[in-house]
Amino acid sequence: MSALANHAFAKMNGIGNEIVVVDMRDSASRVTPDDARAVASANGGVAYDQLMVLQKPRLAGTEAFIRIYNNDGSEAGACGNGMRCVVRRIFEKSGQTTATFETAAGLLNCWQGPAPDLYTVDMGAPKFGWQDIPLAEEFRDTRYIELQIGPIDNPILHSPSVVSMGNPHAIFWVEDVNAYDLERFGPLLENHPIFPERANITLAHIVDREHITIRTWERGAGLTKACGSAACATAVAAARLKRANRNVEIALPGGKLGIEWRERDDHVLMTGTATFEYEGNFDPALFAPVG
């Protein structure tokens, strides 16, 4: 039986990004991809984009090691919106206002502020090298790469910027983010052979040097109302192209995020709200073997 059977969870969202938080710091068990898919089951499960599982800290000075699961059971190195939900949950229980967490992508410093309902996550430094993203072949300049879909002489989407924010992102620059069938093109691009670990696919429109609008098809989760790491990746990619400032507001279908690409240490700070919806315990029937 899964370690998640009867376990407590909190259903939250980060500006519409559907998040489930599970605190397993008292257990040595590991959530399997099957467990993660079972939680998302349409039959009595909890619909989510990411499942944030807190495990015992591995490093002194950190609150937890966090495993991040997409609803297809795959694991991700980063989830900005999920981190704000974890931070709110932990801070409300402990009274803390700052904390450091570890994920597969490294250490994340988090704090409450600059207003009481806002949480900021230091998402670390972006990576631009083709092997870091990763891409399947060498591109010396990842501000734009050769990739397109649609007719060769009249592509529908082309020349994305690519960035790793602890997870792979491709950003296609467009005039209207709602003018494309992202549910159709998202899966094709997510699974394109140029991305050996798949990729999160974002459509981005630069409104002015301080405002960008995006929509994202998430690797392993599909169309979401918000993707925090995509907002960070977009802000950084726009600044790299000298088309935006290092401090921008990103509008997503579910709400807004403030993103600052800090000059002094190259780190990306993401600020936004986190919303608690309800809590419960997982129904053990979700994890019962089939047949």
Ligand SMILES: N[C@@H](CCC[C@H](N)C(=O)O)C(=O)O
């Ligand atoms: N929703 C997230 C990103 C989740 C991970 C992503 N689907 C991946 O597999 O890389 C966010 O807010 O950053």
